[in-house]
Amino acid sequence: MRYRPELDLVLKGLSFSARGGEKIGIVGRTGAGKSSITYALMRLVEPANGQIRIDGVDISTIGYRDLRSRIAIIPQDPALFRGTIRDNLDPANEYTDDEVWAAIRAGQISNLLDTPTEKYVKPLDGKNSDKGLWIEGVGLNKWVKHNGINFSVGQKQLISLCRALLWRRKIVILDEATANVDSKTDQIMQGVIRREFKECTVLTIAHRLGTVMESDRILVMDHGQMAEFNTPEKLLADRNSHFSQLVESMNFSHSN
Incomplete structure (x- = not known):
């Protein structure tokens, strides 16, 4: 996927699948292509090549309303x-x-x-x-x-979360949803997501790595490609994995 015909690809050869009800964390450094996955899923930008399938349906073959009415997104800057x-x-x-x-x-x-x-x-x-x-x-x-x-940023995020709870979509995207909120609001949101979205497929694009540690699997993005895709435990067990290095760099920056 690219944002304009004359620009370089922001997603390249990306191929992965999520099981129904699975919780996927999506991490990577700035510019790795994390949010581009959201744009592709919502068809805000059409792919240059390849397909995205939901329940076997190629999403490029259905209307925007049909697609977007089945996906709930809680963005970094909630819309009220x-x-x-x-x-x-x-x-x-x-x-x-x-x-x-x-x-x-x-x-x-x-x-x-x-x-x-x-x-x-x-x-x-x-x-x-x-x-x-x-x-x-x-x-x-x-x-x-x-x-x-x-309303405060945290309050707006909670209202946006309630909107997603009401709509009960099968796919929920959290796009840096807790990046700008305080730790208390972050904890509330994570608790609600764990309780109320058990049956949903949840894609969490993470700014704070702690928000994806309980994910079923973590997709590590690097320069628009999939660098790793495994459980948090297996990724952390490998000291040389991209994910381990991200965690270490986060811990170092917080300690300083």
């Missing part, structure tokens, strides 16, 4: 839009309030919805703005400002 929490979790209004609340409880953000976003302040110019009486709503009616600016 102006509206209520319910609007953000269920924009197509496909689920009942009970189902939405079940996802909220599973994602551990119930306490986040207990208080209003802010008190009503009438705009001095009288023009439309984010402010209004409805902002005092709580629960499913709690208001989300444009780009979710009234």
Whole structure:
């Protein structure tokens, strides 16, 4: 795969398979091609050659909506839009309030919805703005400002996680999802993912190597190619493996 016809390939000869329900960690240094796998899976960039098959179906033969409606992605920068929490979790209004609340409880953000976003302040110019009486709503009616600016990065990630819980897709991609959150939020997210996504195939593109140590297998990327693909235990047992060297370099940088 390449991003433009005149550019070099960012994925080269990459071939691997994931079993249904398997948890795959994807690691590698900056520019190794980790996030390019997400672009390829979502068909944000079409492949220059080769195929991606899901349950035997070549994804290039189906529509974008059919493909993307079956994959949940939790990106590094979660997307929230102006509206209520319910609007953000269920924009197509496909689920009942009970189902939405079940996802909220599973994602551990119930306490986040207990208080209003802010008190009503009438705009001095009288023009439309984010402010209004409805902002005092709580629960499913709690208001989300444009780009979710009234929530912290960690809170936005948890809301994004609840969206994935509600949609119950069979494939979940975590693209550096915990790179910008604090360690407490990271722990909450990892716990929810372990409990709630047991039946899902989860691809975790990792910034913090600790987030993939419990994966079934780890795919190590290097210059757009697969360098290694094995269990964490087997990769760590080889002191010369790419993965062991990544872990050692991380530990060294943290100690300094």
